[in-house]
Amino acid sequence: MPAIHLQKISTRAPKGLNKEKIKAKTTKLLEELDDLQNLLYAESKHAVLVVVQGMDGSGKDGLVRDVFGKLNPQGVQVRSYKVPTAEELAHDFLWRIHEHAPAKGMIQIFNRSHYEDIIVTRVHKWCNDKQAKERMKAINDFEELLAKHNGTHILKFYLHLSPEEQQIRLQERIKDPKKQWKYNEKDFEEAKLWKNYMKMYEDCFNHCNKQPWKIIPADQNWYKDHLITTALHSLLKGLNMQYPGLKK
């Protein structure tokens, strides 16, 4: 697989796409997804793990609300990973992750994930290159465990935002009373480390890609939501699931 260079990938939808048509398509796909998710739950042969990563302001929370929030919560669980607790830090970095791995029949969303342990930690040099390489191997082994030993399909999305759009969104958090609770002075400090973040993300994509990453242009939420809905829809559609019928 050729190396991923984020600078060469657009953060916007291709020109000429009709926003309203795309949104209508997304709505239709979400309706179908509701059925597919029910089938996934009924059949209980496959598990789905959706990993969502992206810079501050890239729309992770919005994605959870506007896409995954449309599905039956009985079959969809969301886990948002924050700074590790003392108890979590007293274990290996995948301990808190494994706990929330999806059971067969379930869709599990990780809003941030084990990938923070080779991104933010490297940018701030809490983790050196050698440790990062060891963590990447552990991550690859772990994802293989989920895939091979529990029929888990892993979708990994990077919400690819431009630094300019990020600035606009961070500023909105200051002005919009509904968004002020999200404002964090430190986000502007982190934004200055943009290039370093991109470097660490690229390194991650190129070393942890056996379960492949999808780079999602994220400057426009309608396009981002569409791509992710489509990806989940075509994954489930491709599983050729069957309702199990009456138990014998």
Added chain:
Amino acid sequence: MPAIHLQKISTRAPKGLNKEKIKAKTTKLLEELDDLQNLLYAESKHAVLVVVQGMDGSGKDGLVRDVFGKLNPQGVQVRSYKVPTAEELAHDFLWRIHEHAPAKGMIQIFNRSHYEDIIVTRVHKWCNDKQAKERMKAINDFEELLAKHNGTHILKFYLHLSPEEQQIRLQERIKDPKKQWKYNEKDFEEAKLWKNYMKMYEDCFNHCNKQPWKIIPADQNWYKDHLITTALHSLLKGLNMQYPGLKK
């Protein structure tokens, strides 16, 4: 490392050992272990995982009571693994194991473990050779994760019992009112599969030995207890732990 052949390894203590002297030594080591375990807890740099496997009647429960039961329960946790629940079966086979991986500062005992997934399952052909090989790889990766990413020291003990001694102990379960609750008709059926069990254990020792197995002669409990106490004692002693002093 040369392959392990269980038939070539004695299930009894070497002749000439003085049982009473050995028991006195064990008692002394256990007293010292109490201090060492306190130091492990205070320092909280290392974690210890003790995996105990063995045939029915090999003395796993007795070991937990007579050796680990002597230590401060605040720093020692025991997890006995039984037949997996429906929820456990809906996850990869290491999910229920990882949950109980020890935090730094703790000693975790597994009375039976993830190794059942390549022993009893293979004997009964619920798991074929290809799956077993994949599970062995997953186990090796998992133990590497614990060792490398959380400073976990893994002691793996196989309680090596003779089939003759097993028969004696299973018969005792019928006669002794204090042991009758342990009696299970099926144990005699399992005992007939002895050779097959030994073959699967040997395969396991030879493929999952990066964190090495210790084969413990188990026909005499005093000797078994002594060897395991000694192994844990010398592990902790060798860590050169220090009380951390006053927090700065």
